[in-house]
Amino acid sequence: MKQKKILSTTLAVLLCLGISMVASSRAQAAITPPGPASGSVGLEGTISSPPPKQGATISSPGNGSNFTAVPITVNGICPTGLLVKLFSNNVFVGSVQCTNGSYSIQVDLFSGQNQLVARVYDALDQAGPDSNTVTVTYTDAKFLQFGTSVSLSSVYARRGANPGEVLEWPIVLSGGTGPYAISVDWGDGSPTDLTSQTFAGNFTIKHTYKAAGVYKIIIKATDKNGSEAFLQLVGVANGKVGQTGVGTNSKSSTTRIIIIWWPMLLLLPLIPAAFWAGQRNELYVLRKKLERTRDGSIVPSAISKTTDTTVIDTTTTTTPTAA
DSSP: OHHHHHHHHHHHHHHHHHHHHHHHHHHHHHOOOOOOOTTOOOOOOOOOOOOOSSOOEEEESOTTOEESSSOEEEEEEOOTTOEEEEEETTEEEEEEEOBTTEEEEEEOOOSEEEEEEEEEEOTTOOEEEEOOOEEEEEOOHHHHHHSOOOEEEOSOSEEEEOTTSEEEEEEEEESSOSOEEEEEEOSSSOOOEEEEESSSEEEEEEEEOSSEEEEEEEEEEEOTTOOEEEEEEEEEEOSOOOTTSEEOOTTOOOOOOOOOOHHHHHHTTHHHHHHHHHHHHHHHHHHHHHHHHHTTSSOOHHHHTSOOOOOOOOOOOOOOOOO
């Protein structure tokens, strides 16, 4: 009985060890890195890389073109994935993301001559080479009539926020005569935002994207005299972006539970070994008992249980009689 208890205990310990190892492996596989909690401090770093070596080009409009209405469309080729900023007379007038090796952007022009240059930027805001310079002329009838024209600008060509969070964008409104009507198309199919500004100056536009993606934002301003200004920008909702430009919310996560079976596989050869060791131990104990029984050191149980019996000699002794 004692040997059986030892064997049972050994098997139970091995089984518990295997279960604990599998449970530990499963728990570790199911752990997902926690996001930043409230009040926590996050560290963020960037790995430096050389600036883009290939620049963009302006394919249209052609050099020497003349225009009487804005906005105009500027097309060209560029390295895929980079941000293309367009400058007129060295003033930022719009931005667009390079997609499939090309870009198309609507830009405003200054009254008179405009020298257009496209410049690419990487994720670290490092500039690549300038494009070819295209000179166009814009005849602004409103400027000729009222002596002033409206313009829009921003210190940000691209700005982003997480889906579900408010994206705020500072805009600079100058020129023209107030009040001004402002419209903002955020590029995600939502209704156009309509606001008004009494005076020229700085104001902030706000929007909340529902899904991750890269969006084309078009801002339009019109003063009381009908003079118009346009500004195209790039809005980014952080997260994984699909082929259509819209992806899933970056806050969502999928937990995969992986059961690792190798601890059990390692334990399988130990089970027959435990049985073998138990049988060997039991045979050894029985052999020792038999040896001690033969030596007379141990009375067999069958003998120890018998009742001692006294044998009485009933033999009659006859004494011879003298004759």
